[in-house]
Amino acid sequence: MSHLAAIPATATTAARADFEQIVREHSAMVFSIAWHYLHDRALAEEVAQDVFLQLHRDLDRVEDAGHVKHWLRRVATHRCIDQVRARKTRAQVALEDAPPLAAVEREADPLMSRLLQRLVASLPPQARMMIVLRYQEEMDPMEIAETLGIPARTVRTRLHRALHLLREKAARQQREVNS
Amino acid sequence: MNQFEDQLRRALRPVDPPAGFVERTLALAGEPQRKRPPRRLLQFPRYAMALAASLALAVFGLQYREYQQGQQAKEQLMTALHITGSQLTQIQAKVVPANAEK
Numbered sequence: 001m002s003h004l005a006a007i008p009a010t011a012t013t014a015a016r017a018d019f020e021q022i023v024r025e026h027s028a029m030v031f032s033i034a035w036h037y038l039h040d041r042a043l044a045e046e047v048a049q050d051v052f053l054q055l056h057r058d059l060d061r062v063e064d065a066g067h068v069k070h071w072l073r074r075v076a077t078h079r080c081i082d083q084v085r086a087r088k089t090r091a092q093v094a095l096e097d098a099p100p101l102a103a104v105e106r107e108a109d110p111l112m113s114r115l116l117q118r119l120v121a122s123l124p125p126q127a128r129m130m131i132v133l134r135y136q137e138e139m140d141p142m143e144i145a146e147t148l149g150i151p152a153r154t155v156r157t158r159l160h161r162a163l164h165l166l167r168e169k170a171a172r173q174q175r176e177v178n179s
Numbered sequence: 180m181n182q183f184e185d186q187l188r189r190a191l192r193p194v195d196p197p198a199g200f201v202e203r204t205l206a207l208a209g210e211p212q213r214k215r216p217p218r219r220l221l222q223f224p225r226y227a228m229a230l231a232a233s234l235a236l237a238v239f240g241l242q243y244r245e246y247q248q249g250q251q252a253k254e255q256l257m258t259a260l261h262i263t264g265s266q267l268t269q270i271q272a273k274v275v276p277a278n279a280e281k
Contacts, residue, residue: 019205020205023204024201027196028194028195031196031200032191032193032194035194036191036194045196045197048200048204049200049203049204052204053204053207056208112186113190114190116186116187116190116191117191120187120190131191135184135190136188136191136193163183163187166187
């Protein structure tokens with residue numbers, strides 16, 4: 001039985017089909033933002049579902065495909081930040097539980113990737129989200145600023161600091177491993 | 180693009196959501212009136228409520244036991260007083276006529 005059958009009759013068939021298409025197309029993007037930010041698989045799924053359920057309620061307001069992606073990124077970003085603020089917890093780094101990579105290509109250095117994921121998880125919430133949006137979503141500082149609702153100059157400064165911090169920590173940890 | 184940023188990009192590559200994510204989301208979207216309870220927010224209160232209920236029962240049980248023991252002691256005291264009173268009455272009944280004869 002199609003899951004679309006369960007969607008209320010008030011929604012048009014086209015809207016229901018659109019919604020399913022949107023969920024299929026963007027689930028990896030929304031889930032990945034939550035996963036890279038929260039590092040908790042169950043919580044990331046919960047947040048991602050909430051984002052899509054909110055979209056389902058507001059589907060009429062979405063203008064086009066480009067707007068959907070922008071809308072989903074923005075809502076996912078704020079939901080993640082709200083989660084961390086509400087619980088006042090740091091990200092749980094349970095990387096053994098890491099989900100499979102969507103990309104087919106294998107990682108060149110899986111250990112380095114895990115180290116970087118751990119270091120990203122240790123960043124302050126806003127800087128962490130900036131790094132996720134910059135390097136997962138390839139967003140430029142202007143887009144990140146718009147998504148987070150802060151000045152672009154602030155984004156550039158904090159991204160620069162966060163990168164510097166990550167580089168230093170990564171180098172230090174690699175030196176410790178090699179010594 | 181420097182090497183470090185490339186490594187960061189690889190580390191933060193998109194990941195697939197858990198199997199069945201799309202189906203679960205579509206199913207939830209089909210239940211507008213049943214608001215999904217926030218999983219983790221409810222877990223703690225459930226445990227807390229069970230613990231609080233157990234503690235309340237234990238406290239109530241102890242208090243009820245103390246109350247019962249108090250009631251038993253009160254009944255015993257009343258019985259003792261009653262017996263003592265009866266005995267005093269009997270003795271008085273014997274003493275008063277003896278004094279009257281003198």
